[in-house]
Amino acid sequence: MLDFGGRLKQRRDELELTQDEVAAGVKKLVPELSFNRVTLSNIENGTQKSVKDRILLALVKVLKCSPDWLVYGEGDKELATFGNNVSTGPKVEQKCPLISWVQAGVFTSIQEFPEQDYSYYPCPTRCGPRTYILEVRGDSMSPRFEEGDLIYVDPDQVEADHGKFVIAQLEDSPEATFKQLQVMDGRKLLKALNPDYPPELKYIQINGNCRLVGTVIAHVRPI
Structure with missing residues (x-):
């Protein structure tokens, strides 16, 4: 095929x-x-x-x-x-809004993003009806995800599955964070992919101070 x-x-x-x-x-x-x-x-x-x-x-x-x-x-x-x-024009599965990391952290079921106020881009894969886009910042998830890359996030997928790339909200931060979820021996950790990160920054243990707010379903890197 x-x-x-x-x-x-x-x-x-x-x-x-x-x-x-x-x-x-x-x-x-x-x-x-x-x-x-x-x-x-x-x-x-x-x-x-x-x-x-x-x-x-x-x-x-x-x-x-x-x-x-x-x-x-x-x-x-x-x-x-x-x-x-x-x-006919090209059929697009769905267009999604590019929002801020603060908005991702407080995302709600009734959130709306008027097209006149936000940039919308087609999702390259099938996605949920509330999927939104975030622009990667920093180098915590490099080299797989570089600063400026776009990640598509489905807020209706919040299962704690090992290895998934997730958006999480820590109670002591006003913004959401992007990490890989690790589930080991009953413990849940958020992992930064950057191999040069020190251990105290590479892993964040989830102990009730964090909630998952979405799962990354697509990744677009500008050429």
Whole structure:
């Protein structure tokens, strides 16, 4: 079964487009983002597994295919067309708001984020209806998560599962924190991934002074 890169190459071959032609088409649609033939080649050969949401939308437009088919291998390959050379726009699973770490710490079931006041971005995977986005700050979770990366958080997933990347709220902090949950011998710890962190900063023991406020379900790194 073909993966994302394999389907991309298959569609490009069907349209008899070169890598340079596809890269040029994407660059024309999103000139402010970095994308070239080498990037496309890395996607097709599986070296690069994902792309930014705006590049994905540009790719489906250049390749004239369904984003569901390109990303998941589901549904019809072709975009439905209506009338004279008019096609439907790319289908997005869901757009999510980019919020602050303070807002994440006090997230409630009735929280609203008007689109005129917040930046919304498509989620690259299926997500819950209240999923929001945080921008990674600091280096506690590097090298896997770097400062400036975007993480998509589902506040309805708060199960204490070992190894999950979670957003937690410590009672002595006004902001939420991003760590990996560790469950060992009945104890729950929040772990920073940075190998250079000292032990007193690398692990935070949960002893009733913390609540989980969401689980990270997707990660986007700017190119």
